[in-house]
Amino acid sequence: MTLSARFLKIGPARLFVHVCVLLIVIIWLIPTLGIFVSAVRDKDQIVVSGWWTAFAGSTRTVAARLGTADQQKQEGATYVISGNLLEGQDGRSLKAFGTRIQQPSAYQAGETANLGEGLSLQVNEDGTYRYMKNAAFTDDDAGRRVYVAVSTPPEFTLQNYKTVLTGEGIGQSFINSLTVTIPATIIPILIAAFAAYALSWMEFPGRALLIALVVGLIVVPLQMSLIPLLRLYNMVGSAFDVPSKTYPGIWLAHTAFGMPLAIFLLRAYIAGLPKEIIESARVDGASDFEIFVRIVLPLSFPALASFAIFQFLWVWNDLLVAMVFLGTDRQHLVLTGALNALLGSRGGNWEILTASAFVTIVVPLLVFFGLQRYLVRGLLAGSVKGG
Incomplete structure (x- = not known):
């Protein structure tokens, strides 16, 4: 079938949708491409010409x-x-x-x-x-x-990245962001998976109330709960003589903020799993823990991956919670905080800012493209059930 015949078979409505999606993708890619090109250009050329002229001198x-x-x-x-x-x-x-x-x-x-x-x-x-x-x-x-x-003539260099990673403290901030983001993504997934299974397949008093509470907590603004959570954290730290500004503190904070959405998404998926599989496992004598570990978790990987994308991107791009629970000292400053500091100290050095920005977005891009095939399956979980 020729290309023109395929377009005619698609129909005008679907063709319009495809064209709109393509335009949106191009619009989103242009800034990323501009950051990447500017980050490898010579600093003198960045000042006098735009990134779209990079290959023309x-x-x-x-x-x-x-x-x-x-x-x-x-x-x-x-x-x-x-x-x-x-x-x-x-x-x-x-x-x-x-x-x-x-x-x-x-x-x-x-x-x-x-x-x-x-x-x-x-x-x-x-x-x-x-x-x-x-x-x-x-x-x-x-x-x-x-x-x-x-x-x-066009001049490209990796010196900008070398300067950023070795001389601007971005390398240490990159490690700090990974230290914060990876546990803050795994911990809520583990806890929410257990809670979602319990709310889906275990009968106990108050289950409907807990489900309604989880849905209600999703709409609570982070800024509203940030100060009470910080005060509680400081009180517990003072009572047990635990130092403030530690990584476990920010892990627990991100876990608390991400838990409602995690439970909501995972419960929607787990509740949609075939009932016959769960009942057959119980007839064979499997406990709830064995059913959860051996059956539910492997089948729920699309939902786990979809939430992991959201949580990872949210924590990685976070600045407010990191500054509140970790502070702004150089040893604990996350990548977004370091980039914000560069805007003040190196605001005129576009080669430094663009290299730093691309270092900031490269990890989320890798995570998204690595797990994006599970994203739609996880988000649509529970919306349609088989008869």
């Missing part, structure tokens, strides 16, 4: 000075000062030049500019120049400032 205007009077040579009746304005800058070419800041590109490369009072200047594309006068140069004539438009 860039042109910027720089100031230079011509030679001094003691460098002049007499050629017949003309005195000449010569040299190269691009000396030591291999691969670059000169497009235009000028003698006034208001008109830095008044003359094209190779053109001879008449500067008046017997002075003329010729600057070639390779940077060589001839500064000429019909009389001997004086100190006032020589050493003149000129402005040249220099074309630079």
